[in-house]
Every structure is written in C-alpha cells, then in structure tokens.
Amino acid sequence: MSTITPETHIDSGHNDDPSSNYLTSSSGFMSWAFTLDHKRIGVMYLVGIFAAFFLGGVLALLLRLHLMVPNGLFGDWVSLNSYNQLFTLHGAVMIFLFIIPSVPAALGNFVLPLMVGAKDVAFPRMNLASFHLWVFGAIFFLIALVTTGLDTGWTFYTPYSIETQTNVIAATIGAFILGFSSIFTGLNFIVTVNTMRPPGMTWFKMPLFMWAIYATAIIQILATPVLGITLLLLMGERILGIGIFDPSMGGDPVLFQHFFWFYSHPAVYIMILPAMGIISELMSVYSRKPIFGYTFIAYSSIAIALLGFLVWGHHMFVSGQSPMAAVIFSGLTFSVSIPSAIKVFNWTATMYKGNINLATPMCYALSFIFLFTIGGLTGLFLGALATDVHLHDTYFVVAHFHYVMMGGTVIAFVGGLYHWWPKMFGVMYNEFFGRLFCAVVFFGFNLTFLPQFVMGSRGMPRRYATYVDEYQIYHVLSTIGALALGIGMVGAIAVLVISLFNGRKAPANPWGAATLEWTCTSPPPYYNFEHAPHVDSPYDYSGLKYDPQIGGYVKDPNAPKPAAGHH
Amino acid sequence: MLSILADTMFFPPERSTVAGSVDGLFDFIYYLSLFFFVLIIGAMIYFVLKYYQRPGHTETPSPSHNEALEITWSVIPSILVGVIFFFGFTGYLNVREAPENAYEIQVIASKWNWVFKYPNGAESSDLHIPVDRDVKFLLQSQDVLHSFYIPAFRIKMDCVPARYTSTWARATHTTGSGIDDSGHAPLRLFCAEYCGEQHSKMHRGVFVHETADFDQWVEKAANILENNPPEIAGEILFKRKGCAQCHSVEGDNSAKYPGPPLNGQWGTERQVIPRGSSSPITVTMDENYVRQSIRQPNSEIVVGRKPGMTVFTPQLLKDEEITAIIAYLKSIK
Ligand code: HEM
Ligand SMILES: [Cu+2]
Numbered sequence: 006m007s008t009i010t011p012e013t014h015i016d017s018g019h020n021d022d023p024s025s026n027y028l029t030s031s032s033g034f035m036s037w038a039f040t041l042d043h044k045r046i047g048v049m050y051l052v053g054i055f056a057a058f059f060l061g062g063v064l065a066l067l068l069r070l071h072l073m074v075p076n077g078l079f080g081d082w083v084s085l086n087s088y089n090q091l092f093t094l095h096g097a098v099m100i101f102l103f104i105i106p107s108v109p110a111a112l113g114n115f116v117l118p119l120m121v122g123a124k125d126v127a128f129p130r131m132n133l134a135s136f137h138l139w140v141f142g143a144i145f146f147l148i149a150l151v152t153t154g155l156d157t158g159w160t161f162y163t164p165y166s167i168e169t170q171t172n173v174i175a176a177t178i179g180a181f182i183l184g185f186s187s188i189f190t191g192l193n194f195i196v197t198v199n200t201m202r203p204p205g206m207t208w209f210k211m212p213l214f215m216w217a218i219y220a221t222a223i224i225q226i227l228a229t230p231v232l233g234i235t236l237l238l239l240m241g242e243r244i245l246g247i248g249i250f251d252p253s254m255g256g257d258p259v260l261f262q263h264f265f266w267f268y269s270h271p272a273v274y275i276m277i278l279p280a281m282g283i284i285s286e287l288m289s290v291y292s293r294k295p296i297f298g299y300t301f302i303a304y305s306s307i308a309i310a311l312l313g314f315l316v317w318g319h320h321m322f323v324s325g326q327s328p329m330a331a332v333i334f335s336g337l338t339f340s341v342s343i344p345s346a347i348k349v350f351n352w353t354a355t356m357y358k359g360n361i362n363l364a365t366p367m368c369y370a371l372s373f374i375f376l377f378t379i380g381g382l383t384g385l386f387l388g389a390l391a392t393d394v395h396l397h398d399t400y401f402v403v404a405h406f407h408y409v410m411m412g413g414t415v416i417a418f419v420g421g422l423y424h425w426w427p428k429m430f431g432v433m434y435n436e437f438f439g440r441l442f443c444a445v446v447f448f449g450f451n452l453t454f455l456p457q458f459v460m461g462s463r464g465m466p467r468r469y470a471t472y473v474d475e476y477q478i479y480h481v482l483s484t485i486g487a488l489a490l491g492i493g494m495v496g497a498i499a500v501l502v503i504s505l506f507n508g509r510k511a512p513a514n515p516w517g518a519a520t521l522e523w524t525c526t527s528p529p530p531y532y533n534f535e536h537a538p539h540v541d542s543p544y545d546y547s548g549l550k551y552d553p554q555i556g557g558y559v560k561d562p563n564a565p566k567p568a569a570g571h572h
Numbered sequence: 573m574l575s576i577l578a579d580t581m582f583f584p585p586e587r588s589t590v591a592g593s594v595d596g597l598f599d600f601i602y603y604l605s606l607f608f609f610v611l612i613i614g615a616m617i618y619f620v621l622k623y624y625q626r627p628g629h630t631e632t633p634s635p636s637h638n639e640a641l642e643i644t645w646s647v648i649p650s651i652l653v654g655v656i657f658f659f660g661f662t663g664y665l666n667v668r669e670a671p672e673n674a675y676e677i678q679v680i681a682s683k684w685n686w687v688f689k690y691p692n693g694a695e696s697s698d699l700h701i702p703v704d705r706d707v708k709f710l711l712q713s714q715d716v717l718h719s720f721y722i723p724a725f726r727i728k729m730d731c732v733p734a735r736y737t738s739t740w741a742r743a744t745h746t747t748g749s750g751i752d753d754s755g756h757a758p759l760r761l762f763c764a765e766y767c768g769e770q771h772s773k774m775h776r777g778v779f780v781h782e783t784a785d786f787d788q789w790v791e792k793a794a795n796i797l798e799n800n801p802p803e804i805a806g807e808i809l810f811k812r813k814g815c816a817q818c819h820s821v822e823g824d825n826s827a828k829y830p831g832p833p834l835n836g837q838w839g840t841e842r843q844v845i846p847r848g849s850s851s852p853i854t855v856t857m858d859e860n861y862v863r864q865s866i867r868q869p870n871s872e873i874v875v876g877r878k879p880g881m882t883v884f885t886p887q888l889l890k891d892e893e894i895t896a897i898i899a900y901l902k903s904i905k
Contacts, residue, residue: 085769085770085772085773086769089766089768089769089771156768156769158766162717162765162766164715164717164733165716165717165767165768168715168716169768252732252733252734252735253733253734255734258717258732258733259732259735292623292631293631294631294634294636295636296636297636297637298637298642299636299637300637301637301642322664323719323728323729323730324730324732325729325730325732325735328664328665328668328669331661331664332661332664332665335657335660335661335664336657336661339653339654339656342649342653343646343649343650343653346649347642347645347646347649349612350612351642353612353615353619354641356616356619356620356623357619357623357634358623358631358632358633358634359623359631360623360625360629360630360631361619361620361623361624361625362624362625363620363624363625371616371620374612374613374616375613375616378608378609378612378613379609382605382608382609383605385601385604385605385653385656386598386601386602388653388656388657388660389597389601389656389657389659389660390660390661390663390664391590391593391594391597391659391660391661391662391663391664391666391667392594392597392598392601392660392663393660393664394594394664394667394726394727394728394729395594395598395723395726395728397728397764398719398721398728398764398765399764458582459581459582462582462583462598463582463583463584463723464584464721464723464724464760464762466721466762466763466764466772467766468766468771468772469771470771470772471772471773472772473760473775544636546631
C-alpha cells in the first residue's frame, strides 16, 4: 500500500542524479502544473494562497482607509455600494481562497508525507485535482469581482442574497468548487495517515501536527458537503425560485442560517486546528522539550473536531431561534472552549525547564499564544447569551474573529512557514529581519484590533460604511495599526523570498527537530528519502547534537536509546 | 478603580433595567479573563526569560505530563465557564420574555427605514417611549433581515420577514424633557444585521420621556386632524376607527359588508325605517344625517339592513373627527 509511486509519463523526465532534489529534478511549466509530487503541489498552493492573501489584504487596507472618517474617506453615496462589496470580497477571499486551504493544503501537503516517511500522499492524482479545483474556484471569484461584484457578506444570508443584483451565482459556484477541493485534500490526508504510516509509528507516536491535520480532514469531509448543498439550494432559489429560503414564497430565511453555520462553524475549526498543530511542533522543537500532555493534545484535536459540529447555533442567538435552542447552543459552546484552554496551558508548560531558542518561528509561536489567548477569552463574552445579545454583529465580534483567524491561524501559518522554509527550499533566511518583522506584525496587529473591542462594546455595528462621530478615534487607531500590520506582513514575506536568492544553504536539520521530515536532505530529493527512515519518538531531542561545521543538528550514534513510550 | 476604567472604556451609558446585569456579567468575564491572561502570559514570559538559550544553558529533564496538574487546570476552568454560562442564560431569558402588561410598540423595518406604531394609532420614525415602564417591541420586517439594536439598553433582536419576533426594555432615565425633540439628547438605535446599500444609514434616535410628556407626545402624534387636510385625516380615521370593516367605499352592496356602501352617496336620498316605526321615510345624506348615524346608529336603519353598528360615543370619536370623516365622505365618488 505504501509503495504507490507518483511516477507518470509527465514526470518521467526526472533525473536520478543524487544531488538533484524535487525542485531541480525536472523543469518547465508543465512539469509543475501537472506534477503529482506532493511537494510541488504544496509549493503551488503556497504561491496561490499568498496571491489570495495579498488580494484580501489590499481590500482590507482599502476598507480601513475608508473608515478613517465617519462619512467614508472615499465620499458618500457612491461609496456605500463599493464599501459593501469591499468587505464582502475581503471576507470571502480571506476565508474561501486563503485561510481554509492555507495550512492543510500548502504546509500539510508538503510536510505530512515527509512526516510519515512516505514518498507521497495516498492519492497523488486526487491531490493535483484538488489544486486545479482551487484554481477554478478562484477564477469564479475573480469573475464575480470584475463583473458586478458581490455585496452579500461572505455569509450569503437570504433573502438579501436572493434579491441583490450582484453576481451571487459566480461566487457561489466558486465556493462550491472550492468545497470539492477541500474535500479532496481531507480525504487524501485521512487515507495517508491511516494506511501509510511506517512500521513503528503508532497513533501515539505520531507528531501532533499529523493529529491536527487528521482531525481537520474529518471536518473537511463531513461538513463541506453541507455547504455545497446549501449553496446549490441558494442558486436554485435565485434561478428557479424554489422558495425554501424566500419568505415571500413561504420559505424560511432562518433555515438558511442553520444550514450555513452547520458548515461554517466547523469551518472555523478547519482554520484553527491545523494552526494548533503547528504550534505544538514549534513549542516543542524550540524549547527542546517533549510536548507537555501529548495525549491530551492529541485527543483534544479530535474532540474539538467533533464537538465543533454541535455549536453552530451560537451565531444565531438573536435570529429569532427559540430561547431553548439558544441555551443549549451556548452550553455546548462552552464545552468546546475547555479543550482549547487546556492546549494553551500545555504549550506554555512545555517551555518549563527547556532550552528556549528564540528563532523566528518561536517568536511567532509566542506571539500566537498571546493573540490566540485574547481571541479565545473574548469568545467567552460571545458564548454567554446575555452579553452576546449586546455584542453580536458589532466590532467586538470583528475583533474577536480576527484575533482567532489572523492572530491565531495566520500567525501560526507564518511561523510554520519560517520553520519549514529551510526544508522546503534549502536556504536559511535572515534571523534578524525575520524577528524584526515578527515584532512589527505583533504590534501592528494589536493596534489594529484592540480598539475594535472597545468600539464594539460601545455599540459600533459591523458592516457599516459610515458611522456616528463618537467612534472615530477608535477607527483612526485601527487604521494606523492596519498600515503597520500591512508593512509587517509584506516584510515578513519579503525576508523569505529574498532568502531564496542569497540565503545560506540549509542543513538537513537546522533546528534540532526529531520528526522524520528533518532526516532527509534540504530540500528533499524527488522521492523524499534515500533510505526508509528509522522511526523514533517525535519529541525526543536527547540524541541530537549541534554541529557548528554544518550549522545544524546531527544524530549522535552513541546517544542512549530513549526509553520506550516516553509520553 | 479598575472597574471604573472598564466601565467608561467599554460601555455606552446604562439606560435600561437589564443593562446593569449585562454589564455585571461582562465585568465578571472581563476580570476572570484578565486574571487568566496575566497568568498565562506571565508564565510564558517568565519561562522565556529563565530558560532562553544562552551559552552553557541546556534543558533539564522534567515530566512530560502530570495528571494532578492537568486535572486541576481542566476542572477549574470548567467550573468557571459553567458559572458564566448560567448567568448568561438567565440574563438572556429575561430579555426574551416581556413582562405582562407591557406597553406594546410595533416596529416595522424595511430597506432602509424604521416605522414605530403605537397602540393609539400614532406612528413615528424615531422611537419614543415612556420612562420607567415596560415596553415590548413587536418586530417585523417587510423585506430582508434587519436587526433592532439599542446599545444603551443592551438589547438586540433580528427582524425576520414573514415572522414576528420581540424584545423589551424598561428605560431608567429620560433623554430630556418636553414633547419637542429639541429638548432631548436621544439614544441611538441601529440596524445591526447587514441589509444592503444603506445599512449603515439605518440608525434613528430613541427619545425617553417623562410619563406625562409621553402621553402628550403620543396623543399629539396620533392627532391626525392637526397634521392633515380634513379629507385625508377623515380617510385615516375611517380606516383606523374601524368604519372600513363594515362599509365599502367601492360601492360593494353585498352582504360581505354589514353596512351600506358610502362612496358616491353624498346628497343622495335613501329610505330608512325610524326606530319604533314600521313604515320607511326618505332622508338625504347630509351632515346631520351622518352625524346622527354615528352617534345613534340604530335610530334610523336603511331599508334592507339590520341594526348592529357600534355606537360611537364622543370618547371613541370626537366631534372634530366626525367633521373630518364627513369631509372624506363628501370627497369619495
Ligand atoms: C491586514 C489585516 C486585516 C485587516 C486590516 C482587516 C480588516 C477588516 C475590516 C475593516 C473588515 C470589515 C468589518 C465589518 O465592517 O464588518 C473585515 C472583515 C472581515 N475580515 Fe478582515 N482584516 C484583515 C485580515 C483578515 C484575515 C487574515 C482574515 C481571515 C483569514 C479576515 C477575515 C475577515 C472576515 C471573514 C470578515 C467579515 C466579512 C463580512 O462581514 O462579510 N480578515 N476585516
Ligand atoms: Cu437594516
């Protein structure tokens, strides 16, 4: 089973020179666009989602500039419509095109097969199809953007989405296609983890990143079809007037919200679980300590994935659903908060008595703990019914989800990218600038979103193109923060890109990590490993010694064998 | 000291009876969160400073799990979130269920407008309510989703097309005095559910009046006579007072309407049977006939109809209002 090879006629041109790697094994546009190599697919995803992130980021800055003055920096009547399109496309691009595929499809694709010591994922062709679907989905989003735009909010709430003149159909087709892309990725990872682990890698010897991706994949394949069906129904509603969401035909708009959030709440965990997986790796590697409470972290990923299906109603506390339903959803919501809280305690405890290396990825990991803790704690205000009634659909919510999605997922993603960058491209980046821009991102981020908690609790509703004067001061602070954040993000990416040209050559294991991907050369050869790797405990650092000659860590053959089952 | 900071920083003024308890819960969560935040971030910074990689420093073995510790830090937060959940839902049930005998105002949202309707028939586009009285808001939408949000009261509820929803509040402070808007600094009412182009323009003022002022205001707002030409006022009254339920103004003489049609009748003659008599007499539809038919409807019944019309006393319908209705009846052909 685990010997599926990715070789096809397209790849047959790869050369067997031992010094060649997956980047140099073949060249030309076709060798990339139709590759079956998970590493190349991961890299293509990386390029794609960064393009989406850039687009979403530019839209975000335009939004924030517009909100500098109460009546909108770009004028009044004309701009109400444009503002509504801006926030919709910003949200939709960030969610569907960027953050959902970010960690699983880009980093997961690259890292996961290496972590199991395999040559590829279980279904390489499906993997390629998933990327091509992503491209098609993105094209439909761009069509919506350049034709009449989209102004429904990324949530597509009916009946507004049935009536609006903007291009809802193109956007829903796009999201529908992206859903398949996401399902393909999830399916692939589940089968890969189930069937391709090497002998000796039991479930509880798996790196936590694999647990996280596995849990995410479960959500991807269970929840995404519901979104697909909902979007199909919405199209039916617009084109054929079937009348299940349209109140003028006896339909129920609140039903749409149930359907929508039944997918989209779990989708929040599609965004955050893989990020948590990255943090588990980073905290352990850069503290040189086995992760504290491994078993709990592993199980809690699965628990979060499953419980995440039961809490969708907390987006609807003031929608007119029954008070009983609201009470139940509130209770369940709090039950999901506990595993997340304990993970934070575990990560922090991992540093205890460690040897903490403040390399750039660790700076991002620490930044993550700070920001994600704020994101998580502010969720308590929204899970509690009485306070949510006041805060719902205000900037408090906007701040909360940016702390979770950007402060959590994006920060972890960038941290993970810095961590695996030497493996992916075989070069070391500049540590000084890496850390500097991490700090700029951190301060810019807080300046952008902390004032939003305040204005939200003071009553500033979200999705407002214009606002009453009393909120202006917070908006001005937030816009200045966003500009700083934008500079920080561009800088952080630039540091990585520049390293491609002038970076020092990376050793196989620059950080002294114990997971399998660090046992192959950097960048990995076409078939990942020269020899089948030997499975050790993923968080045992005892045998790894720093070798100043190569600037990385090597396995000390004389080191004592780790005691079996360290956790 | 800290709590003063939190109050002024986070909240609009508390202007309803529930606002205090919402803010109380907010503060509770806030301080609890602050405590845990300082704990976690404090530990993180402490560990970084104490264990960062420097020449000669290495990691020391320590247990990679600790059951007692892990159970403690699972159980304590679980209890705390249980408490938050409990206060959250009791406070919520309170805003969902209006007290009995609340004064009821209908709220009709549409793209992009609010209409408030009061029990005496008054209508307004800003919200006016009495202080210290339970007010129930019955919410409707005419098109897409909207959401009725008054930050100072800490209430919010979606307006869903083809469905009624409701919420309520009891204001604790007036926003000024007098029935004139200029004597007030109104609170804000927002639409909080995205509803299209002018969503962000869909905000209005909330005026909280002294009881006596409110009674006057709502009386005046309902007083259609002063604000309209007589035929128009008469038409509004004709519908609002229930005349239209029994009298067609489209000439429909069928049994669907208990009373005879009233359009095109001015100045015409008709046969009526005076009370206690058996033979009809002829009368003309003029001011006196109309007035009498309203004040003593059963004194003269049109041939072929049964007595049964409500007696409109001056409390139900004032003389000036009858005059307006007469003007209306004259105008309909
Ligand atoms: C440079 C960083 C960012 C800034 C300055 C920013 C700013 C904003 C602003 C001003 C809004 C409109 C708020 C409203 O009126 O409701 C918004 C909405 C939103 N943002 Fe961001 N954002 C940033 C990054 C992100 C990221 C990284 C994500 C997710 C990956 C994201 C996801 C969203 C979503 C889902 C919405 C809601 C859109 C809607 O209401 O339909 N944002 N953001
Ligand atoms: Cu509205």
